[in-house]
Amino acid sequence: MRDADDMSAGPRAAPPLRVLLTSYRSNPHVGGQGVYVRELSRALTRQGCEVSVASGPPYPELDPGIELIELPSLDLFSETNALLALRWRHLASRADRGEWLAHNSGAFGEMTAFARRLRAFLEREGDRFDVVHDNQTLAMPMVGLSRRIPLLTTLHHPIDIDRDFAIAGAGSWWKRLLVARWHDFVKTQAAAARRLPGFICVSEASRQAYAARCGVDPARIAVSHNGIDHAAFYPDPAVARDPGLMVAMASADVPIKGLDVLIEAMAKIAPARPDLRLVVVGTLREGPTKRMLDQTGLTGRVEFRSGLAQSEIAALFRRAAVFVSASRFEGFGFPPAEAMACGAPIIVSTGGALPEVAGDAGIVVPVENADALAAAIESVLDFPDRAERMSRDGAAWARTAFVWDDHARASLSLYHELIATHPRTQAAS
Known part of the structure; x- marks a missing residue:
């Protein structure tokens, strides 16, 4: 029975939900994994959760007060000779042995190795957390882990889509075999996804795509768009747009990013537009894009920039006459969303989620259609009133459609559903 002091104090507040956000790698500057971990951990903290992050290297950049639990991998991609990276101490670890063997036989074993390390950590310290939210590890040890603790998995897009495009773009039969071997993990990811309890996509x-390619029941997949950092990406009326500047982003020269389609489209309109140029946020290496630039004579009009800070990317978006994403598939598409938030008119393909990102504010063209893309670029460059309307509407759409707190609230709702039905909760009640 409560005493008088307890009753006068009113009902006690529920303790904060203890969330462990996990990611097998979380590079804060390349790709979207580190961005997702950083921004979701911030948003969950704003929602009143007590958030910890467990990650393999490269590690994320987190706000003060958010615990980082480092689960070191062998980091074999940074080794000069990965064959010689195994040490006697690694032989006692199944995760280390498996990662080393996979890497040195041409496969990618980081997800399974991370899941094994995470499972070992939670066997020791799992009582510290109410729920685990995993960032698309999709390894079989996660299935067993989900029986011990409520587990939600974020799905970005099936990696077998990347594999199929990479195989199609490989130049020889032995390169196709190497690509297929490296992507061998996608079969495991599909099998794990069919057995895991719940997802946010x-x-x-x-x-x-997950339903069609991996056999996951779409009824088990909730959808909530990513947010973007509106403190970094916003319009600045004081910045004048450069009428000849196109901007695109490609973290790697791979077929799925559609740079070949964009360069083909640019080649169609460049002769009549001597001031037209393209800045690609990414790195140009020897490969198909460089060869195509040489063939089209556009090498001097296409610039690649890498290592840009977030503020530098935002400044580039604010100056762009148009941002273009010709990707063959995107699970979401941070760059066009961020470009819209900065007021850049955007043109995207029908590849994956890009039409969802563009909404009614951008122009959508058929995937792999360079003629349609060229016409769309001209329609923005030649009609300033249309470009201004797209700029205004895109910035307004981005402010309301891509909000991290919305994604965090959707995740929280799923956490509570998983916790309420989990065997651990049933046993405790």
Whole structure:
């Protein structure tokens, strides 16, 4: 029975939900994994959760007060000779042995190795957390882990889509074999996804792709778009747009990013537009894009920039006459969303979730259609009133459609559903 002091104090507040956000790698500057971990951990903290992050290297950049639990991998991609990276101490670890063997036989074993390390950590310290939210590790040890603790998995897009495009773009039979071997993990990811309990997906296109390609019941997949950092990406009326500047982003020269389609489209309109140039946020290496630039004579009009800070990318978006994403598939598409938030008119393909990102504010063209893309670029460059309307509407759409707190609230709702039905909760009640 409560005493008088307890009764006068009123009902006690529920303790904060203890969330462990996990990611097998979380590079804060390349790709979206580190961005997702950083921004979701911030948003969950704003929602009143007590958040910890467990990650393999490269590690994320987190706000003060958010615990980082480092689960070191062998980091074999940074080794000069990965064959010689195994030490006697690693032989006692199944995760280390498996990662080393996979890497040195041409496969990618980081997800399974991370899941094994995470499972060992939670066997020791799992009582510290109410729920685990995993960032698309999709390894079989996660299935067993989900029986011990409520587990939600974020789905971005099926990696077998990347594999199929990479195989199609490989130049010889032995390169195709190497690509297929490296992507061998996608079969395991599909098998794990069919057995895991619950998902949050960042787009409807990705949800449908997981259902079609991995056999996941779409009814078990909730959809909530990613947010973007509106403190970094916003319009600045004081910045004048450069009428000849196109901007695109490609973290790697791979077929799925559609740079070849964009360069083909640019080649169609460049002769009549001597001031037209393209800045690609990414790195140009020897490969198909460089060869195509040489063939089209556009090498001097296409610039690649890498290592840009977030503020530098935002400044580039604010100056762009148009941002273009010709990707063959995107599970979401941070760059066009961020470009819109900065007021850049955007043109995207029908690849995956890009039409969802563009909404009614951008122009959508058929995937792999360079003629349609060229016409769309001209329609923005030649009609300033249309470009201004797209700029205004895009910035307004981005402010309301891509909000991290919305994604965090959707995740929280799923956490409570998983906790309420988990065997651990049933046994405690």
